[in-house]
Amino acid sequence: xxxxxxxxxxxxxxxxxxxxxxxxxxxxxxxxxxxxxxxxxxxxxxxxxxxxxxxxxxxxxxxxxxxxxxxxxxxxxxxxxxxxxxxxxxxxxxxxxxxxxxxxxxxxxxxxxxxxx
Amino acid sequence: xxxxxxxxxxxxxxxxxxxxxxxxxxxxxxxxxxxxxxxxxxxxxxxxxxxxxxxxxxxxxxxxxxxxxxxxxxxxxxxxxxxxxxxxxxxxxxxxxxxxxxxxxxxxxxxxxxxxxxxxxxxxxxxxxxxxxxxxxxxxxxxxxxxxxxxxxxxxxxxxxxxxxxxxxxxxxxxxxxxxxxxxxxxxxxxxxxxxxxxxxxxxxxxxxxxxxxxxxxxxxxxxxxxxxxxxxxxxxxxxxxxxxxxxxxxxxxxxxxxxxxxxxxxxxxxxxxxxxxxxxxxxxxxxxxxxxxxxxxxxxxxxxxxxxxxxxxxxxxxxxxxxxxxxxxxxxxxxxxxxxxxxxxxxxxxxxxxxxxxxxxxxxxxxxxxxxxxxxxxxxxxxxxxxxxxxxxxxxxxxxxxxxxxxxxxxxxxxxxxxxxxxxxxxxxxxxxxxxxxxxxxxxxxxxxxxxxxxxxxxxxxxxxxxxxxxxxxxxxxxxxxxxxxxxxxxxxxxxxxxxxxxxxxxxxxxxxxxxxxxxxxxxxxxxxxxxxxxxxxxxxxxxxxxxxxxxxxxxxxxxxxxxxxxxxxxxxxxxxxxxxxxxxxxxxxxxxxxxxxxxxxx
Numbered sequence: 067x068x069x070x071x072x073x074x075x076x077x078x079x080x081x082x083x084x085x086x087x088x089x090x091x092x093x094x095x096x097x098x099x100x101x102x103x104x105x106x107x108x109x110x111x112x113x114x115x116x117x118x119x120x121x122x123x124x125x126x127x128x129x130x131x132x133x134x135x136x137x138x139x140x141x142x143x144x145x146x147x148x149x150x151x152x153x154x155x156x157x158x159x160x161x162x163x164x165x166x167x168x169x170x171x172x173x174x175x176x177x178x179x180x181x182x183x
Numbered sequence: 184x185x186x187x188x189x190x191x192x193x194x195x196x197x198x199x200x201x202x203x204x205x206x207x208x209x210x211x212x213x214x215x216x217x218x219x220x221x222x223x224x225x226x227x228x229x230x231x232x233x234x235x236x237x238x239x240x241x242x243x244x245x246x247x248x249x250x251x252x253x254x255x256x257x258x259x260x261x262x263x264x265x266x267x268x269x270x271x272x273x274x275x276x277x278x279x280x281x282x283x284x285x286x287x288x289x290x291x292x293x294x295x296x297x298x299x300x301x302x303x304x305x306x307x308x309x310x311x312x313x314x315x316x317x318x319x320x321x322x323x324x325x326x327x328x329x330x331x332x333x334x335x336x337x338x339x340x341x342x343x344x345x346x347x348x349x350x351x352x353x354x355x356x357x358x359x360x361x362x363x364x365x366x367x368x369x370x371x372x373x374x375x376x377x378x379x380x381x382x383x384x385x386x387x388x389x390x391x392x393x394x395x396x397x398x399x400x401x402x403x404x405x406x407x408x409x410x411x412x413x414x415x416x417x418x419x420x421x422x423x424x425x426x427x428x429x430x431x432x433x434x435x436x437x438x439x440x441x442x443x444x445x446x447x448x449x450x451x452x453x454x455x456x457x458x459x460x461x462x463x464x465x466x467x468x469x470x471x472x473x474x475x476x477x478x479x480x481x482x483x484x485x486x487x488x489x490x491x492x493x494x495x496x497x498x499x500x501x502x503x504x505x506x507x508x509x510x511x512x513x514x515x516x517x518x519x520x521x522x523x524x525x526x527x528x529x530x531x532x533x534x535x536x537x538x539x540x541x542x543x544x545x546x547x548x549x550x551x552x553x554x555x556x557x558x559x560x561x562x563x564x565x566x567x568x569x570x571x572x573x574x575x576x577x578x579x580x581x582x583x584x585x586x587x588x589x590x591x592x593x594x595x596x597x598x599x600x601x602x603x604x605x606x607x608x609x610x611x612x613x614x615x616x617x618x619x620x621x622x623x624x625x626x627x628x629x630x631x632x633x634x635x636x637x638x639x640x641x642x643x644x645x646x647x648x649x650x651x652x653x654x655x656x657x658x659x660x661x662x663x664x665x666x667x668x669x670x671x672x673x674x675x676x677x678x679x680x681x682x683x684x685x686x687x688x689x690x691x692x693x694x695x696x697x698x699x700x701x702x703x704x705x706x707x708x709x710x711x712x713x714x715x716x717x718x719x720x721x722x723x724x725x726x727x728x729x730x731x732x733x734x735x736x737x738x739x740x741x742x743x744x745x746x747x748x749x750x751x752x753x754x755x756x757x758x759x760x761x762x763x764x765x766x767x768x769x770x771x772x773x774x775x776x777x778x779x780x781x782x783x784x785x786x787x
Contacts, residue, residue: 095205131298
């Protein structure tokens with residue numbers, strides 16, 4: 067798992083759009099909308115209830131990819147594929163999600179402060 | 184990033200459909216940077232509402248969304264008006280072939296994977312929109328070409344070509360439903376005078392106003408004439424006005440299948456046009472000649488319908504110059520039939536399709552054949568024998584009769600010679616001459632030529648002409664008859680009694696024989712023989728003038744007896760023999776001689 071937490075090229079592409087406030091807004095939006103998605107995933111795993119799991123995984127994957135969350139996106143992609151394949155919530159990779167998510171969020175917050183400085 | 188066409192083309196619009204607000208913001212920003220005007224929607228339902236309210240040039244659609252998914256949204260969008268050809272780019276996962284296939288099946292134009300560099304995506308969208316615009320321009324220029332080919336730019340009405348196309352469809356429609364379709368062709372009276380005196384701008388204004396009035400002429404009341412079947416398919420039938428030429432217009436009225444219905448529309452058109460037309464401070468009197476043809480009464484296809492209506496219109500124009508022109512019923516059919524027959528007649532002359540039949544004239548005393556009347560027959564290659572009273576008037580009106588008459592003369596003279604050479608009979612051959620043949624003064628020379636080249640005695644030929652010819656071309660006929668008499672050619676006045684039957688005429692025209700018309704002969708022997716005194720008088724008068732008499736159309740023994748009692752000279756008619764071909768006539772003659780021998784009347 068040699069993937070970077072953040073693919074800096076994605077951030078550079080965003081910066082290239084020439085709107086200094088854009089990255090800050092995107093990070094805010096991500097933090098705001100991704101938390102309920104992670105909550106959905108966690109409760110699905112705990113309750114062994116697959117309702118909404120696949121959708122939450124997919125949406126979180128897309129959002130994370132947009133901000134260059136390479137490692138998290140890859141993990142989410144694996145989870146999504148396995149859930150789809152086995153039709154079950156018992157997937158070991160799911161247990162690794164919260165840590166990867168928090169790691170990415172912290173990296174984003176760092177990037178945002180670096181930009182604001 | 185400004186492109187040269189940015190100033191003329193409005194900014195392209197794009198709709199982003201994604202439930203992820205971050206994705207909407209990122210993509211929206213990238214697209215705005217690329218010159219797009221962006222709207223966005225968080226789900227399928229919002230996307231549909233947005234497009235309905237404000238259609239866009241391109242749509243970017245996410246697949247996984249709450250509520251309707253991207254595929255369902257795509258299908259629903261495609262069903263919206265104006266969304267059929269809008270490029271839709273679906274954001275699928277590249278690794279998922281199945282969703283790519285589903286995207287296309289749902290009607291997507293293109294796909295891209297999520298997370299792609301937003302500026303690249305914006306370029307891709309730009310490319311899609313430009314391709315679409317190029318296509319649109321192509322379609323628009325095609326439509327323009329089509330418009331110019333089928334529409335008149337001045338009045339915005341369909342042109343003649345379009346009218347014809349439309350009529351083809353309407354005839355097909357009428358045929359399927361056993362209904363009709365009327366075509367009216369209309370020509371503005373004295374239009375060139377307006378154009379010449381008031382200038383082309385005034386002329387154009389008149390044409391536009393006529394176009395406008397004609398369009399208002401076609402109202403619901405016309406549709407009341409449609410039958411029930413037509414009403415059920417009201418979407419198919421549509422009255423149409425077209426500008427078919429400079430000052431000519433055409434109307435197609437589907438479902439109008441009778442001359443009466445077409446007549447009422449034509450009258451309404453006349454009334455509408457007759458309203459005073461004021462352009463500037465000038466008042467223009469308006470009227471038009473209208474020609475009408477009705478399918479299936481007057482023609483069997485679109486082209487013939489237009490031609491017939493055109494012919495009728497020209498006929499109407501000729502009949503009343505200027506002023507209000509009322510439409511002429513069924514002229515169209517007559518004119519077209521006439522035109523077609525005339526062209527076939529021309530071909531018949533070229534191909535020498537004519538033949539002569541002969542009907543014997545017998546001496547009332549001896550019942551010997553003394554003369555035969557040559558009668559023109561036209562065995563049409565498709566129609567069979569065409570009745571002479573159908574084609575001879577056309578031959579006369581077109582002047583073809585001169586050439587045909589010449590052929591008849593030569594053929595009759597040659598036949599007289601053949602019979603003379605056979606030595607069995609030296610029959611005089613009677614040839615009918617039309618008044619038209621007297622017109623150019625060459626008839627006598629032509630007769631001389633025919634006699635000379637056949638090598639017959641001039642007295643072997645008799646020329647028959649009618650009272651009508653005598654009256655219409657009196658001086659030419661008078662001169663010709665005198666010359667023919669000098670030449671030694673016999674002459675006869677045909678159909679005597681039907682015209683003026685004036686004694687004074689007969690003094691001016693030194694004919695040898697009077698032929699009493701079949702009309703008078705018909706009822707001479709019946710109980711209420713109204714015409715008998717007239718026949719008596721004609722015979723008596725002829726005798727006093729030293730003229731021979733021939734009774735035509737003798738069909739009964741009683742008629743024959745009556746004429747014999749009155750001392751007429753010759754009889755001709757079905758009682759003895761109908762007009763026959765040469766072979767049949769000769770065969771008949773052989774039999775006739777034998778049966779006369781049996782009756783003991785043959786020796787004279």
